[in-house]
Amino acid sequence: MAARDEEAGLGAARVLDGDEVQGVLSGAFYQAPPESTRMLRAERPTPKEKPTHYKVICISMYTKDLDQLDELVEKLKARGITKANRSALIRVALEQLDLDKVPRGL
Structure with missing residues (x-):
């Protein structure tokens, strides 16, 4: 050894x-x-102030829901809405949400 x-x-x-x-x-x-x-x-350049009107977050979503979200974004882009993206589509959905129509089992 x-x-x-x-x-x-x-x-x-x-x-x-x-x-x-x-x-x-x-x-x-x-x-x-x-x-x-x-x-x-x-x-040294002075650091820029961080924006306060939005925050970057991380959420979990099922892959099938992400696929559906991406399909909707692509359809919007095909219609000429070139700035469509996931977060913009979620914001639009939030504006249109009717809490009375949300299922209890969510």
């Missing part, structure tokens, strides 16, 4: 170059970029 461990050590030594390993360990590959390429804090 000891001979096998020695062989494994030699194999690793053949693959890894000592100078390269030392360079990685010393942080040579992770040094800060030269001063000429660094942007000073005052030069």
Whole structure:
């Protein structure tokens, strides 16, 4: 077993170059970029304010419902409504929703 461990050590030594390993360990590959390429804090663009009139959300839907939604979007696009997409179609459906017609078993 000891001979096998020695062989494994030699194999690793053949693959890894000592100078390269030392360079990685010393942080040579992770040094800060030269001063000429660094942007000073005052030069950085101010971050844009996040919009408050909408939020990005994640919802779960059955694949058959997504297929139906995509089919409806394609039909709208075929009718010339080129800006049709999933979220726009869901917004239109919400505007037209009659809560009295929603089944109890939802």
